[in-house]
Amino acid sequence: MSAAPPDLTVTLHGDREIRLSRDFAAPRHLVFAAFTRPDLLVRWWGARGWHLIECEVDLRVDGRWRFVSRGPDGTLMGQGGTYREIDPPARLVCTELFDDQSYPGETLVRHDFTESVGRTTVVTTLRFATRRGRDTALRYPMTRGLAEAFDRLTDLLHPTTEGVTP
Template sequence: MKSTLLMDFVVDKKNNKINVEREFEAPRDMVWSAWTESELLDQWWAPKPWKAETKSMDFKEGGHWLYAMVGPEGERHWARADYQTIRPESFFSAKDAFCDENGVIDQQHPSMLWENNFMDNGEVTTVKVEISFEKLEDLEAIISMGFKEGFIAGLDNLDHYLSTQFRLRKENKTSNKPRVTTYLNFPGNTEEAFMFYKEVFNGKFTGNGLRRFGDLEMPSDMPPMSDENKKLIIHAELTIMGGHVLMATDSPESMGFKMEHGNNMHINIEPGSREETERLFEKLSEGGEVSMPLADMFWGAYFASFKDKYGINWMLHHQTANKE
């Protein structure tokens, strides 16, 4: 989190409320998605080493989110958020309570009403959260359970996710125009290979050219990377003859990959929308083998990798264009 971004947590015992105000370095549409889509909530809602795990979610007025906080030993604490009022990309309220795995409310623990406001100022979005309790004892019980520390840690997770995703979105994608490229995997010599292809085809490095693992801020839950691996290529982009684009990454065994002939080349599809990405994934992966299911990735893409029923390797990669 940048030190210039606002973070304020106030316990108002007089009115039985908690007020939280937090700024994020990302546009409002991205912040709103992170609070209202289960795939993204699961990435940040829980303080590490805990994680959030959604069982079901229907984000609409009258709908609810049923999820578990999963501990490092596999223990689960269930909660349910019932959505009351929703004004897209501006405000939503929800009644949050402890429950069992079937969503039956636990009346022995306090519930709370969340009112979340989203306001933007260019590339910075402010989220104001007001959490109300029926009585002071309920507020104090929640605070004694470590709510402040846990929620702030979760917001730190979100700050890291959003700042990384927004920066990569600006750098990697300037247009939502669909395209098809060839994606190659190498065991550690991507740079050597692409310098060779550049000479052969009189090609031109495009996008960010050669980008190394050490150039990116990796998710905080990833293990430390060696200095040698930081020098490897995480993404290369070279335009060759006819405007065709070759892309590639290093996939060394030292990072858990196993390169084999047959898994070192993919047809990479960049659809113009999430909906088209989902349609293509459903159709192309049917009867095949999915290695990475469709999901939002830390570099800002909606991504999947799989082999179709004919043995052809595909990647789907939708990344929202920078609006600047």
């Protein structure tokens, strides 16, 4: 695993989990909205140079989500899953499976949003179906890509940014 950027904490738990944590200078209802509203997701989701060209969110338990991103060289990457738990603005749990996934099984993704004095910490726990899946994901530039996406989210949530409404 490559070193995580200083504002992103990455830890391993057990043999199948990766836990990522990042703080945002925004109330959690806005951060939660940025994770669940297509009009906001298209503005920050993905590493630098990647942009969502398809963003479908059926935000209900057993509802499906689907994202397709286009990279700087035109490469397409699709992923989707099913929402398992929705507790605004505290928790969002879903499954995740990539169209061209190189490891077995669905990943369970849990986002926990906690707020203190107007700042929100997002802790994302990725629970892979197998240790091999976790280890394969760790070989990808996942932490760099996620850090870049979270930088884009920070820009979106900055108080001078228009368009993020409660």
